[in-house]
Amino acid sequence: MDKTRENRFMKYLRKDRLPNIFCAGCGNGIIMNTFFNGMEMAEIDFENIVLVSGIGCSSRIPGYVKCDSLHTTHGRPISFATGIKLANPELDVVVFTGDGDAAAIGGNHLIHGARRNIDLTVICINNSIYGMTGGQISPTSPKGSYGSTAPYGALENPFNLSELVKAAGATYVARWTTAHPVQLSNTIKKALLNKGFSFVEAVSQCPTYFGRKNRMKSPIEMMHRMKEESVLKRKADQLTESELEGKLVVGEFQNKTAPEFSDKICRLLEDKCVTGKPSSLKSAYQED
Amino acid sequence: MKAEKYFIQGNEACARGALKAGCRFFAGYPITPSTEIAEDMAVFLPREGGSFIQMEDEISALGAVIGAVWTGLKAMTATSGPGFSLMQEHIGYAAMTETPLVIVNMQRGSPSTGQPTMASQSDMMQSRWGSHGDYEIIALSPSSVQECFDFTAEAFNLAEKYRVPVMVMGDEIVGHMREKIIIPDKVEILPRQMPKEGPETFLPYQAPPEGTSAMPAFGDGYKMHITGLTHDERGYPDASNPQTHSELVNRLCDKILKKTAEIARIQEESTADADVIALSYGAPSRSALKAVRNARNQDIKAGFIKLDTVWPFPEELVRETTKNAGKVVVVEMNLGQIFYEVQRVLPEVKVELLPKIGGEMQSPQEILEKIKSI
Amino acid sequence: MRKDIRIAGFGGQGIILAGIVIGKAAALHDDMFAVQTQSYGPEARGGASKTEVVISDEEIDYPKIENPDILVAMSHEALMAYLDDLKDGGILIIDPDMIPEEDVLPFVKEHNIKLYKAPATRTADEKIGLKIVANIVMIGAITRITKVVSEDSARKAVAESVPPGTEDKNLAAFEAGAALADGGV
Missing domain, CATH: 3.40.50.920 (Rossmann fold)
Incomplete structure (x- = not known):
């Protein structure tokens, strides 16, 4: 490949792990690009980033990024990230997760992370389906949509993830789609800079399963559809429930400041510590 | 805490043993009959500059512990039967990723909710193989309050030495019993080893067939990828390769089983x-x-x-x-x-x-x- | 020489703390060996509560009690549950306001039991003005009657086991309890 035409974010990747396992047309690539873009805009030091993920296609992203990364169990990355952040509050801890990972098996950890307002940036790639296991419906699959476990259409109501996480106490919540890469980059920048629990819902396409099972022929068509269905949050707030039927509300759902959890712990340690050393950073390597 | 005599419960002794051994992170969830360990850690950890967090369940408690360990702390959790069942998922993850940590299980009458305030030793097989897959762990069994202190402290050193979850398998009787114990001013501490190699050449899972590697922390510049998938010496997923899996899992078992003579005591x-x-x-x-x-x-x-x-x-x-x-x-x-x-x-x-x-x-x-x- | 003591009553009477104090007195201040165990139901108040203390001049192997040398019953229910286990020739201390003496007399006679009555709850109320120190009153009585621990050690253990600021009231309760023993059977 011509070096001069190499993607400018290639320097952040583990080149020895490429090519990646993502299908052609998957939204993960766009989201990785917007993540690096947002990180650079936020002027976050790449060396200081730890990526944590659960299980699923989106959770494979950290494995391709050349930073410390913890690929954990299904649904639980926020709990691992909580331990990382408390053990070293200086680190920028980012969680990559998906709709199945964060909203189904990990739903409890998601709302408790938000409730604590711990300084994590959670990027939830919501493609409304389980890709890795072959196209089963998820808690965000639209009612009536098809999946291999909903051959007659999904009967359940989907979660509105951004509203859920906002209600649980997150201090920054926004939703954009892979068809809004500029907005998504900006949102990731804000999420990284927010001192508190930040939730970025990146609505994405899974052409291989969601597209195929729901008669959308190509990733391009899926992205067009996402763009068409999108209504800005500000505008959506003026619309009735029936007017919003079939629409995808995008924009910021929450952007406020509130005391952050790891900060509160640091202050507690400063207050209660009797050893004169209110931090145990890297203490596992010490002899006493 | 100076070298002193105390008349305390086994659970309290576990907490104090952990603190003496350098434990600086505890994540847990309330459950009878082990709750006093969490309560004591909530009191004492901040005084030592360490963090305590009550998580939303036992699964996330062990998850947080694993996260803290990879970020350079010694960490533990404590639980009883139903919570131990929930932790099995992350016990397997810790075994696979060779994360040193300590779990105290004060066993109670089981199965299911069973007898919360009564003793049993019915999780002994679960402690060995309760998570799915072939793996080995270390389990100690204290019979007195002094042993609760001594074994918990020792568990941290064993965890570091063999990079494995170490379980202190007590029961309601030792957990709640009070006895005189002597808490020494210092206990032997085995510090975690940083690699001798720099980030350019270090391979986080390169280890002799019956051993382990050094373990840097997140933030040290080693840029490790840690996964519960079958992984190669670099830590990279290599899940469809029979040889990679066989070598890895054999090593996870052999590093314990073939060291039985140096680990086991009666x-x-x-x-x-x-x-x-x-x-x-x-x-x-x-x-x-x-x-x-x-x-x-x-x-x-x-x-x-x-x-x-x-x-x-x-x-x-x-x-x-x-x-x-x-x-x-x-x-x-x-x-x-x-x-x-x-x-x-x-x-x-x-x-x-x-x-x-x-x-x-x-x-x-x-x-x-x-x-x-x- | 091993002494097995069982104290039983209902939740809220401070039964378990009584066991802890006696265990502390023996283990930390008399330089003996002691083990204190307890059992309780899910109720924080009102349910059955029991504590056992083993005191010995040598290391204690079996930490539980099958047949106590000393049984202290602070409720009728506790008495009924545990009286039969008391060793022949053992010591029985009851709170006579909780337990009618005639309920125990046949057993006492048959098994050569030394019976003591210590109205701990009434004494706590009347002498100290605080019903909740009934357990400390009982510790005073147990200490003077049985001499399983020395009185000085028991006082130290009481003082270090009660909430800061309440030491004087509790030590007064201890003395009032000890004085009950002087009254005899």
Whole structure:
């Protein structure tokens, strides 16, 4: 490949792990690009980033990024990230997760992370389906949509993830789609800079399963559809429930400041510590 | 805390042992009969500059512990039966990723919710293989408040040395019992090892066939990828490669099983000339010891073995100390778990089980009768 | 020499703390060995509560109690549950306001039991003005009657086991309890 035409974010990747396992047309690539873009805009030091993920296609992203990364169990990355952040509050801890990972098996950890307002940036790639296991419906699959476990259409109501996480106490919540890469980059920048629990819902396409099972022929068509269905949050707030039927509300759902959890712990340690050393950073390597 | 005498519960002793051993992170979830460990850590950890967090369940508690360990802390959690069941997912993850950590399980009557305020030893097999897959862990079994302190402190060093989850398998009796203990000013601490190599050449999972590698922390510049997938020496997923999987999982087991001689410990009394030996661990071992002493007073040649280490099973030590005895009575608060392990390693010996469930341990009288009747 | 003590009553009477104090007195101040265990139901208040203390001049193997040398009953229910286990020739201490004496007399006679009555709850109320120190009153009585721990050690253990600022009231309760023993059977 011509070096001069190499993607400018290639320097952040583990080149020895490429090519990646993502299908052609998957939204993960766009989201990785917007993540690096947002990180650079936020002027976050790449060396200081730890990526944590659960299980699923989106959770494979950290494995391709050349930073410390913890690929954990299904649904639980926020709990691992909580331990990382408390053990070293200086680190920028980012969680990559998906709709199945964060909203189904990990739903409890998601709302408790938000409730604590711990300084994590959670990027939830919501493609409304389980890709890795072959196209089963998820808690965000639209009612009536098809999946291999909903051959007659999904009967359940989907979660509105951004509203859920906002209600649980997150201090920054926004939703954009892979068809809004500029907005998504900006949102990731804000999420990284927010001192508190930040939730970025990146609505994405899974052409291989969601597209195929729901008669959308190509990733391009899926992205067009996402763009068409999108209504800005500000505008959506003026619309009735029936007017919003079939629409995808995008924009910021929450952007406020509130005391952050790891900060509160640091202050507690400063207050209660009797050893004169209110931090145990890297203490596992010490002899006493 | 100076070297002092205390009259405290086993649970409190676990917490103090952990703190002395350098534990600076605890994540847990309230559950009887182990809650006092979490409560003590909530009080004492901040005083030592460490963090305590009450998580939303036991799954996330162990997840947070693993995250903290990879970020350079020594960390633990504590639980009982139902919580131990929930933790199995992350015990497997810790075994696969070779994350050193300590779990205290104060066992209660089970299955399911069972008997929250009563004792049992019915999680012993679960402690070995409760998570899916082939793996090995280390499990210690304290029988006194002093051992709760000593074994928990030791568990941290074993965890570091073998890069493995170490379980302190107590029970409601030792967890809630109060006894005098001596807490030394300092205990031996085995620090975690940073690699000698720099980030350019270090491979986080390059290890000898029966060993482990050094372990840097997140933020040290090593840019590790840690995954529960089958991984190669670089830590990269290589899940469809039979050879990678076989080498990795064999090593995870061999680094413990083939080091049994240096890990496992037992205590014994009067075994040399014994015809019949009472073998036990944890709280009922004290009953067994009393029974053996009573038997000796009645001129019965009885001996006593207590397993300090239950996993890896101290095969050679048990064979050695029972070689002159024709009969062994296994005393445990369950319907037979370690019993089958003893039978396996002593095929020539008459091994019988004296089980007990319901929440109380075997009385010395019950054990003495079994010693006489076997 | 091993002494097995069982104290039983209902939740809220401070039964378990009584066991802890006696255990502390023996283990930390008399330089003996002691083990304290307890059992309780899910109720924080009102349910059955029991504590056992083993005190010995040598290391204690079996930490539980089958047949106590000393039984202290602070409720009728506790008495009924545990009286039969008391060793022949053992010591029985009851709170006579909780337990009618005639309920125990046949057993006492038959098994040569030394019976003591210590109205701990009434004494706590009337002498100290605080019903909740009934357990400390009982510790005073147990200490003077049975001499399982020295009185100085028991006082130290009381003082270090009660909430800061309440030491004087509790030590007064201890003395009032000890004085009950001087009254005899």
